[in-house]
Amino acid sequence: MKRITGLTLLHVCLLAGACFAAKVIPEPAKPGEELARMPDVSGRYGGHLTIGERSEPKTLNPVTSTDAVSREVIGRLMGDLIDINRSSQQTEPALAKSWKISSDGRTFTLQLRKGIRFSDGVPFDADDVVFSFGVYMDEAVDSPQRDLLIIDGKPIAVSKVDQYTVRFVLPRPYAAAERLFDGLAMLPKHLLEKPYREGHFAQAWSLNVQASEIAGLGPFRLKEYVPGQRIVVERNPFYWKVDKENQRLPYLDELVFLSVGTEDAQVMRFEAGETDIVSRLSAENYNLLAREKVRNALQLADMGPSLEFNFLVFNLNDLGGKKLDEVAGKQIWFRDLKFRQAISAAVDRDSIVSLVYGARGTALWGNVGPGNKLWINQAIPHPTRSIERARELLKSAGYGWNSTGQLLDPRGQPVEFSIMTSSSNSQRMKMATLIQDDLAHLGMQVHIVPLEFRAVVDRIFQSFDYDAAIMALGGGDADPNPEMNVWAYAGTSHLWHLGETKPATDWERELDQLMQQQMVTLDYAQRKKLYDRAQQLIAENLPFIFLGTPNILASANSRVGNFHPAVLDPYTLWNADQLYVRGPAMENAGIR
Amino acid sequence: MRSKTAILIAALAGVHIILLFAGFIAPYDAATQYRELPYAPPTRLHFKDASGFHLRPFVYASKLVLDGDQAGTYQEDRTHAYPVQFLLYGSSYRLLGLHGASLHLFGVVEPAKILILGTDGYGRDEFSRVLFGGQISVAAGLTATLIALLAGGILGSIAGYYGRWIDESLMGVTELFLSLPWLYFLLGVRAFLPLHLSALRTFFLLTSVIGLIGWARPARLVRGIVLSSRNRNYVLAARGFGASDFYILRRHIMPQTFGVLLTQAALLVPQYIAAEVTLSFFGLGVSEPVPSWGNMLSALQQYSVLVSYGWLLAPAGALIITSVLYGYLADTLHSG
Numbered sequence: 030m031k032r033i034t035g036l037t038l039l040h041v042c043l044l045a046g047a048c049f050a051a052k053v054i055p056e057p058a059k060p061g062e063e064l065a066r067m068p069d070v071s072g073r074y075g076g077h078l079t080i081g082e083r084s085e086p087k088t089l090n091p092v093t094s095t096d097a098v099s100r101e102v103i104g105r106l107m108g109d110l111i112d113i114n115r116s117s118q119q120t121e122p123a124l125a126k127s128w129k130i131s132s133d134g135r136t137f138t139l140q141l142r143k144g145i146r147f148s149d150g151v152p153f154d155a156d157d158v159v160f161s162f163g164v165y166m167d168e169a170v171d172s173p174q175r176d177l178l179i180i181d182g183k184p185i186a187v188s189k190v191d192q193y194t195v196r197f198v199l200p201r202p203y204a205a206a207e208r209l210f211d212g213l214a215m216l217p218k219h220l221l222e223k224p225y226r227e228g229h230f231a232q233a234w235s236l237n238v239q240a241s242e243i244a245g246l247g248p249f250r251l252k253e254y255v256p257g258q259r260i261v262v263e264r265n266p267f268y269w270k271v272d273k274e275n276q277r278l279p280y281l282d283e284l285v286f287l288s289v290g291t292e293d294a295q296v297m298r299f300e301a302g303e304t305d306i307v308s309r310l311s312a313e314n315y316n317l318l319a320r321e322k323v324r325n326a327l328q329l330a331d332m333g334p335s336l337e338f339n340f341l342v343f344n345l346n347d348l349g350g351k352k353l354d355e356v357a358g359k360q361i362w363f364r365d366l367k368f369r370q371a372i373s374a375a376v377d378r379d380s381i382v383s384l385v386y387g388a389r390g391t392a393l394w395g396n397v398g399p400g401n402k403l404w405i406n407q408a409i410p411h412p413t414r415s416i417e418r419a420r421e422l423l424k425s426a427g428y429g430w431n432s433t434g435q436l437l438d439p440r441g442q443p444v445e446f447s448i449m450t451s452s453s454n455s456q457r458m459k460m461a462t463l464i465q466d467d468l469a470h471l472g473m474q475v476h477i478v479p480l481e482f483r484a485v486v487d488r489i490f491q492s493f494d495y496d497a498a499i500m501a502l503g504g505g506d507a508d509p510n511p512e513m514n515v516w517a518y519a520g521t522s523h524l525w526h527l528g529e530t531k532p533a534t535d536w537e538r539e540l541d542q543l544m545q546q547q548m549v550t551l552d553y554a555q556r557k558k559l560y561d562r563a564q565q566l567i568a569e570n571l572p573f574i575f576l577g578t579p580n581i582l583a584s585a586n587s588r589v590g591n592f593h594p595a596v597l598d599p600y601t602l603w604n605a606d607q608l609y610v611r612g613p614a615m616e617n618a619g620i621r
Numbered sequence: 622m623r624s625k626t627a628i629l630i631a632a633l634a635g636v637h638i639i640l641l642f643a644g645f646i647a648p649y650d651a652a653t654q655y656r657e658l659p660y661a662p663p664t665r666l667h668f669k670d671a672s673g674f675h676l677r678p679f680v681y682a683s684k685l686v687l688d689g690d691q692a693g694t695y696q697e698d699r700t701h702a703y704p705v706q707f708l709l710y711g712s713s714y715r716l717l718g719l720h721g722a723s724l725h726l727f728g729v730v731e732p733a734k735i736l737i738l739g740t741d742g743y744g745r746d747e748f749s750r751v752l753f754g755g756q757i758s759v760a761a762g763l764t765a766t767l768i769a770l771l772a773g774g775i776l777g778s779i780a781g782y783y784g785r786w787i788d789e790s791l792m793g794v795t796e797l798f799l800s801l802p803w804l805y806f807l808l809g810v811r812a813f814l815p816l817h818l819s820a821l822r823t824f825f826l827l828t829s830v831i832g833l834i835g836w837a838r839p840a841r842l843v844r845g846i847v848l849s850s851r852n853r854n855y856v857l858a859a860r861g862f863g864a865s866d867f868y869i870l871r872r873h874i875m876p877q878t879f880g881v882l883l884t885q886a887a888l889l890v891p892q893y894i895a896a897e898v899t900l901s902f903f904g905l906g907v908s909e910p911v912p913s914w915g916n917m918l919s920a921l922q923q924y925s926v927l928v929s930y931g932w933l934l935a936p937a938g939a940l941i942i943t944s945v946l947y948g949y950l951a952d953t954l955h956s957g
Contacts, residue, residue, distance in 0.1 A: 293924035313925040320929075380656040384743060388687055452904055455923055462743060462909050466654050476819070479904050 055277040056266045062144035063126060063269075067607070070272040072590050076610030077283035080602070081295040081304040085288040086260065089243060089251065090234040091214035092164055092172045097598075102286055105262055105605050106148075107214030108246030108269070110139060110158065111207050115595030115603035118403070118507045120207045124153070124215055124246060124269070125195075134202035134551045141193040147217045148250035148265040149241070155189040160218040160225075162187040170230050176514070176521075177209055202549045204556055205508050217244045236260075248279040248606035260286045270606055280590075280609035300325070305589050308601040310582040311456060312387030318584050326587040330594045334391040334400035335581045339457065339501045340573035341376075341448065341464065343369065345526045345533075346493045359446050359496055362438055367426035369571040374412065375419040375467050381577045385459045389582060393575040395568040396515075400578065400596050401507045404557065406564040416470050423471065436472035445474035446496035449488065452479035457499045460576055464499075489524060499576075500524065505598065509547055509560045516544045516563065525572045536570045588612060626953045633946045640755040644714030647749035648728040648735055652910040653712065655734065655744035657685065660930050661695055664736045670702060679704040682733040703733035739932035741920060751935050754912035758901075759943065761828045761913075762894035766886050768832025769893075773839030774882060778870055780840065781847025792844065798837035806834060807900060820911040827906055831896050839885045843878045850877050880954075887951035891944035898940060914940050 055074075058064060086099035091107050094100055112123040122128075125139040139158075146152050165172050166184045178185050183200035190196050199206060220242060224233040234243050240251045246269065249262035262284050270278045289298050296314045299307040300321065310318070319329055343363035344356060362368045378392035391398055395409040412418075427439035436444040448464065450457045458479060465475040478495075480488070488495045502522065505511045514520035518532040518541045532538035540563055547559040567573075583594040583601045590609040594601045602608075639646055666678040681697035705727055713723040729735045738747035780791040810830050818826065847870075850856060856873050864872075894914075900906035901915025902922075909916065914936035921927045921934065 296924060311925070313923065313929075317925040317929060377656070380654075384656060384659050388693070459742065463654070463656075465910065466652070466743075477909055 052282045053264045053266045055264065055268075058271070058275070058277065059144060063142040064145070064275075064277070065122070065126070065142070065270045066273070066275065067270055067278070068273050070278070070591070070607050071274065072272065072280040072607060072609030073611075074276070074280050074609070075282055077281055077285055078305040078589060078608060078610065079285040079287060079303065080306050081287050081289040081298045083289070083291060083295065085257070086236065086286070088235055089238060090231070091216070091245075092170060092174070093231050095173050098288075101599050101602060102260060102262070103214065104212070104247070104599055105249045105284060105602060106243070106245040106247045106251065109210055109213050109215065110141075111210035113208060113211040113506065113597065115597045115599075116593060118597065120211070123210075125210070128207065130207075134206075135199045137197040137199070137206065138190070139195045139197070141195065142269060143193050145246070145269040146267040147244040147246060148267060149217070149220075149244035150267060151217060151219050151244070153215065153217075153246060154192045155195045156192075157215055157218045158195045159187050159189050160222065161213070161216040164216060164221070164225055164230065165213060169228070170225075174213060202551055204548055204550055205510060208506060208508055208510070211506070215246055220244055249281075249284055252283065258288065262286075268606065272607075279606040281605075284605060299584065299586075302586065306583070306585045306592070306601050308581075308583040308594065308599075310584065312385075312389040312579065312582065315389065315582040315584070316387055328585045328587055328589065328592050330581075330583045330585075330592070331389060332581040332583070332594050332596050332600070334398045334578050335596055336398065336400050336505070336507060337501050337503045337578055338393055338396050338398060338573075339460065339499065339576045339578065340393075341372070341497055341499055341576060342489075342525050342573050343497045344493060344495055345572070347526070347528070347533075348493060351493060353494055356494065356496060358442075362444060362446075363497070365426055366570065367422045368428075369574065371419040371422040371426075371471065372468065373571055373574045374415050374422065375471050376464055376574060376576065377414045377467050378577055379414070380463055381460055384463065385456050386577065386579050389580040390577050391580075392577050395564050395575055396503070396512070396573070397564055398578045403507060404509060404560055406561040408561070409564060409568045414467075419471055430472050434472050435474070443474065444472070445476075447476040447478045449478045449480055449485055449495045449498040451482040451485050453482060456579070457501075460499055490527065493527075507597065509544070509556075509563075513544055513548065516567070517541050534570075536566050537572075540566050626950075629946060629950050629953060633950060636943055636946065637759065640752060640759055641717065643749075643752035643756050644716055644722065645724065646726045647714075647746070647752045648711065648725050648737075649746040649749045650712040650714065651745065651750045651753035651912050653745065655740065655746075658683070658734065658736075658740050658744040659685070659742050661685075661734075661736055661740040661744065662930075663739045663932055664734060665697070666705070667702070675704075677704050680729055680733050680735055701733075703729040705729055705735060738935045739930070741917070741933060742926070747917075747932060747935055750912040750917055751914070751939050754914050754917050754936060755939055755943075757824065757907055757911065757913040758894050758897050758915065758940070759890075761824060761831070761897040762890045762892075764828040765832035765835065765893040765896070766889040768829060769835035769889060770839050770882050770886060772833065772836035773885075774843050774875075774878065776836065777840035777843030778847050778875065778878070781844035782851055782866065782870060782874065784848070788844070788848075792841070795837035795840050798834060799841075801834065803834050803896070804899060807831065807896065808903065808905065820907050823907055827897060827900060828893075831893050835889060835893065839882060839889075842881050842885065846878050846881060847874050850874050884951055884954045887947050887954055891947040894940065894943060898936075 082098045082101065084098050086102045087096050088094050088099055089103055089106070091103045094103055108124050110123055110125040111120050111128065114121045124142060126142050128137055128139045130137055141155060141158065144152070164170055165174050166178050180200050180203055186198040188196050221230070221233060224230050236254055240253065243251050248265055248268050250265045252261040252263040254260045264279055264282055268278055272278060287304065289295055292311065292314065295307050296317070298304045315329065318327055321327070345360065345363055348357045382388060382390045382392050394411050395406065397405045399405060423436065429437050431437055438444055448461045450461045452458065461477045465477055468475050485498060489498055502515060503512065514522045517523065518529045518537050523529065526533055532541055543559050543563040547556045550556045550559060581594060581596045581600055585592040588611045590611045591604060591607040593604060595603055661683060664680050664683065666680060668675055668678055679702040681699055681702060683695045683697050685693045686696050687693040706729060707727050709725060709728050710723045711725045711728050713721060716722045727735070736746055736748065738751060741747055741750070776791055780788040807830060851874065856869055859869050859873055897906055897913065898915035898918065901913045902919045904919060906915050907913040917936045926933065
């Protein structure tokens with residue numbers, strides 16, 4: 030009996046092995062194929078890695094996707110012309126092997142790699158590039174990336190010079206324009222032209238797309254999608270990068286994305302060994318894994334401060350026409366710079382770092398943190414927390430205290446407001462509770478209003494029905510340009526005062542001018558000077574009360590090779606083409 | 622049987638007295654954040670040091686030490702011992718909600734802390750918070766029960782005494798209320814209330830809503846008793862002598878319902894405490910920094926907290942003890 034069982038098991042294993050053996054073998058290099066050689070990369074072929082995502086991707090369409098999970102999956106399937114190396118934060122050639130910038134900084138000429146192919150084997154050339162940019166800039170497609178490509182209301186002119194040369198002409202000089210190309214997936218014209226011409230591009234490449242109908246230039250291609258459970262991507266046999274031994278990347282046969290729900294579920298699955306990599310960890314979960322590290326060999330990575338900034342924002346919106354008298358009454362305090370300075374002085378940022386980030390974070394007094402070494406203005410002062418200074422500031426602005434210690438404004442009204450925050454974000458909830466206690470020392474009555482994230486966003490961007498909120502921004506790129514929409518007065522993320530038709534204050538006007546200027550300044554030193562002044566204006570006028578930034582924390586189990594997380598998104602999977610499975614490749618296809 | 626009931630009542634009274642005098646018994650204020658002591662484990666009481674055994678226990682001051690890759694650990698500073706002191710002055714509180722006071726049952730001299738149940742993520746003393754939080758949670762349970770019994774008693778008596786269409790329509794309404802999935806109903810009701818209310822207002826809204834939903838069961842029970850006793854001879858006799866409805870209800874019928882109402886109370890109190898805990902756990906009840914057993918437990922929704930800091934389960938322990946005591950009480954009242 031026993032023997033039979035053993036035999037049956039062996040058969041099952043063989044069968045499973047046979048099923049799994051249908052894996053894709055890398056194509057041998059063709060003559061004339063201009064592959065990118067990674068001189069420092071080595072690894073071994075085989076195996077798969079599993080990643081737990083907080084939700085399912087919403088779409089596989091790189092042009093219309095907006096959510097982080099979709100972008101994380103799509104990023105593995107697609108390639109861009111010029112890439113920002115997540116490790117060095119510098120641009121490097123990708124599908125374009127080289128580029129030239131004209132002396133006036135307006136014309137970019139890109140040389141594409143010759144002979145490379147999409148994941149379905151169809152060759153890639155300038156026609157695909159021209160087509161892709163046409164789609165991104167088409168108003169009807171409504172891509173979130175469109176804003177970046179429209180400069181001064183004019184689109185970038187894209188033209189084909191020959192089969193492997195493309196020219197981009199910008200309406201005006203644009204600083205660090207080559208960074209714009211990062212993350213813009215090059216689309217296969219042969220697959221997408223039809224839906225685009227027929228006007229239903231947005232519906233193309235939804236999650237239930239057939240694997241044969243989607244192709245890209247990334248290291249992987251779609252294999253299968255099981256609704257509610259997982260999405261499996263397999264090796265792109267035509268991928269255009271090779272390692273130092275000229276072996277075609279990627280090393281992995283497959284990458285499996287599971288949808289697990291929450292950060293806690295991500296950590297639990299990871300602890301149980303069901304997933305191999307976990308990123309964007311909170312300090313508490315990171316410390317939990319650190320304690321377990323002794324038992325389970327894990328690779329833990331604390332990459333230092335992220336580029337995200339968390340802040341407290343007061344509602345300074347123009348409420349004319351909205352029936353929000355109560356909020357409007359409080360805006361008299363919020364508009365007072367001294368009031369905001371007093372709050373900034375009273376907030377105990379060190380406690381936020383130690384209690385919210387478990388000491389794995391950095392306090393912030395401006396929008397640029399130490400994670401952004403190239404652009405931080407080191408001259409921004411870091412005043413220590415002082416309740417006395419806060420009280421003096423309030424006193425000089427005409428505030429006073431009654432016998433029970435309650436703060437009264439110059440009209441004699443007690444100062445009482447609410448801080449809104451996303452209830453699912455335990456870190457921001459904690460910040461709110463700490464700030465509530467800090468401000469109680471000033472005699473302010475603060476209520477915490479935890480709301481669902483969508484409701485928070487709706488109140489900030491649409492209804493303006495809130496007093497103050499804790500939010501976070503940034504983290505996209507180590508360059509000032511992505512922040513244009515925050516600091517330009519008409520920007521879409523000008524959170525404290527949305528929809529300004531002209532700058533409401535002098536400093537907002539200056540800030541706007543500085544940001545517009547730095548965008549057309551090509552020289553780094555000059556640009557840095559402008560951005561330094563912008564940071565100074567922001568720190569002095571406190572449209573946001575900056576709180577802190579968490580460290581980028583990630584972990585992988587010990588069998589993951591080439592695990593090098595970065596502080597830029599996507600933190601752990603940016604080098605998915607180089608990740609490999611250490612030791613004898615385990616091909617347990619049944620277990621996942 | 623008698624003695625068991627007595628013990629139960631004494632234990633329950635003990636729990637309530639402890640909660641009533643939370644300010645005196647708790648060594649610290651519930652909202653004060655000792656930010657240098659997040660997630661500190663319970664303080665160890667020592668009896669022995671280098672010089673030998675001491676009858677009076679003492680503690681050492683603890684400090685969080687961060688070490689590289691590991692999360693911080695707490696280490697005792699053994700250079701100075703702080704004996705536990707009784708009846709000393711500390712943070713101020715209001716005794717029974719009225720009288721300002723600052724005398725505490727026990728404590729230690731700063732900078733040492735006596736943290737019987739450790740601290741939460743903000744460095745607030747968990748033991749003090751369990752006591753102050755218990756005040757809120759148990760008071761919510763008691764108030765809601767009172768409201769439910771009052772409403773249920775009155776409406777049940779009216780239905781039972783007057784009968785006919787009054788009875789039918791009222792009992793129809795109780796059926797509606799009995800079939801409500803009350804937790805979801807409460808969550809729904811809370812969602813319609815304004816979002817930022819002071820802790821006190823939330824508390825009263827919450828208890829009235831909980832109580833008003835719960836009137837149906839006591840109303841049915843009371844109605845049954847009233848119905849059966851309104852045709853008893855002594856009632857008919859009283860009516861024959863010209864007694865008013867109100868007099869008959871008050872003098873002859875209501876007293877019959879006391880036993881049932883008491884048992885109901887013992888059943889409902891823990892149920893309503895749990896209702897408050899549930900709502901606060903989901904962030905719909907009493908809000909920070911005021912503690913309640915529910916909002917204290919909500920910290921454990923985070924996996925890392927749940928598996929790392931066992932002492933934060935203390936409010937659940939307190940809730941279980943209270944509920945079990947009430948449950949036994951209901952049992953003995955019912956059978957005795």
